[in-house]
Amino acid sequence: MDFLKEFNHSTAKEHHEKVYGEKKHEGSLSHELIAGAAAFEAYKAYEKKREQEGHHDHALAKEILAGLAAAETDKLIETKGLDYIDKEKAKRDAKHAAEKLYSDKYEQ
Template sequence: MNFLHHDKHADAHDQVTNSPHKAALSHELLASAASYEAMKAYEKHVKDQGHPDSHAKAKEMIATLSGGFIDRMVETKGLDAIDKEKAKRQASAHADSQLPSE
């Protein structure tokens, strides 16, 4: 299982994590980077501990992982709360679309 073949998400992740402190990062870019980071962590979890008990639990895990990444980036990059919430919603949608159905 490899969800990390989406180059645009990997590129977004690189741009967000390696950018200097700035408030100009778009919520779309942040969401894409967060979904990439969440799927990396999810794949590691699946490899180390197996699949979650349910599809709903997997979605919850991915949303939590992407939300944590977004919170960290908002704090370190100086983004505003509106972009943070937009990015969280969009990251969850990106990750959900990459997660196989039950």
């Protein structure tokens, strides 16, 4: 998970823009890029949920984020036809990246 060393909100947003802004299948998408984009999308969805329901304790928040990140990774790999991506590695990295985004904001 070397990509998490420098991973932050800005890099997550960049990954998101590269992946979600791409209209067609792009052969150069790496599992790190997919993981970062999925993590950012999961984080945005969690923030929306948090606005509606209020703040969750840290353990529950991270559990919710992990589920959202894994689901978003699956969706991206399927909808973009990225069969060459190591799905399990991308999901694992997306979960950790989403948790890092949460920790950077709420666990200071």
